[in-house]
Amino acid sequence: MQTPSFIFSVDVEDWFHSENLPVTYHDWPNLESRVTRNTEKLLSILDKYQIKGTFFILGWVAQRERNLVLEIKARGHEIACHGFNHQLVYRLSESEFKDDTKKAKDLLEDITGGKILGYRASNFSITDRAIDILRELGFGYDSSLCPVFYHDRYGKLNNYQIDPNADVIQLHPGFWEVTIPVWQIGKYSLPWGGGGYFRLLPYPLYKIGIKSIVKKRPSFLFYIHPREIDPGQPYFAQIPWMGRFRHYVGLKQAETRLNHLCKDYKFQPIKEKLGIMQV
Ligand SMILES: [Zn+2]
Numbered sequence: 001m002q003t004p005s006f007i008f009s010v011d012v013e014d015w016f017h018s019e020n021l022p023v024t025y026h027d028w029p030n031l032e033s034r035v036t037r038n039t040e041k042l043l044s045i046l047d048k049y050q051i052k053g054t055f056f057i058l059g060w061v062a063q064r065e066r067n068l069v070l071e072i073k074a075r076g077h078e079i080a081c082h083g084f085n086h087q088l089v090y091r092l093s094e095s096e097f098k099d100d101t102k103k104a105k106d107l108l109e110d111i112t113g114g115k116i117l118g119y120r121a122s123n124f125s126i127t128d129r130a131i132d133i134l135r136e137l138g139f140g141y142d143s144s145l146c147p148v149f150y151h152d153r154y155g156k157l158n159n160y161q162i163d164p165n166a167d168v169i170q171l172h173p174g175f176w177e178v179t180i181p182v183w184q185i186g187k188y189s190l191p192w193g194g195g196g197y198f199r200l201l202p203y204p205l206y207k208i209g210i211k212s213i214v215k216k217r218p219s220f221l222f223y224i225h226p227r228e229i230d231p232g233q234p235y236f237a238q239i240p241w242m243g244r245f246r247h248y249v250g251l252k253q254a255e256t257r258l259n260h261l262c263k264d265y266k267f268q269p270i271k272e273k274l275g276i277m278q279v
Contacts, residue, residue: 004214007221008053008267015227020243038226049262054270056120059084059104078269080118088125126155146180167219183209194223199250229255
């Protein structure tokens with residue numbers, strides 16, 4: 001087997017865009033924005049280790065923080081699209097999904113002057129029909145599929161043969177699915193690309209998971225949100241334990257851990273892995 005490759009990705013959204021918190025779209029404009037500060041912290045860490053990644057930026061954020069989008073691009077990272085209003089894709093009608101995605105793609109292309117090729121669905125909530133619409137809108141890849149057996153929020157693709165150990169799947173000519181890695185332990189499949197497991201479990205154990213994953217698939221994809229290295233964000237105590245786990249666990253140690261990860265692996269952006277150019 002060839003030497004594995006490692007992909008770094010960021011979902012650029014604010015702390016209050018998380019599905020785990022009891023806030024709605026209408027509350028967002030009145031909440032304290034921390035996304036620029038947190039993303040700049042992330043950018044500094046990546047610069048320190050000379051890592052370039054793919055940044056899936058939420059349109060709602062890009063509209064308010066145009067300079068942040070330009071700074072991410074200026075530092076050499078790939079700009080990609082995380083939709084506009086962070087809705088779960090399977091809850092939207094086809095036309096709602098198309099409008100939301102097109103609005104975000106057009107905005108990012110207007111800000112950067114480049115073509116946006118990559119898309120990631122909010123909470124990995126991808127569907128078959130969304131793939132068709134992404135192709136219609138001119139995307140070159142989606143990176144939203146996490147092939148776990150069960151998760152209450154993740155989406156699914158039923159129209160395609162998905163090998164759980166495939167990292168990059170060509171769904172159509174010129175269109176790829178870049179999957180989120182899963183660590184298979186017996187009958188359990190753990191979404192290992194980032195989130196609570198990365199922040200909570202001992203780092204050596206997280207690395208054992210990565211090692212095991214790249215024995216079976218050619219690459220490992222990591223994802224993080226700027227809020228995950230922000231232990232000072234507002235705290236909501238009244239949310240169910242699963243939401244608290246997903247949102248708050250390990251926030252204090254995540255930044256140190258991220259430094260270790262960036263030191264230990266030579267990460268690259270998705271476009272480089274796919275060998276496609278963002279013009
Ligand atoms: Zn998101």
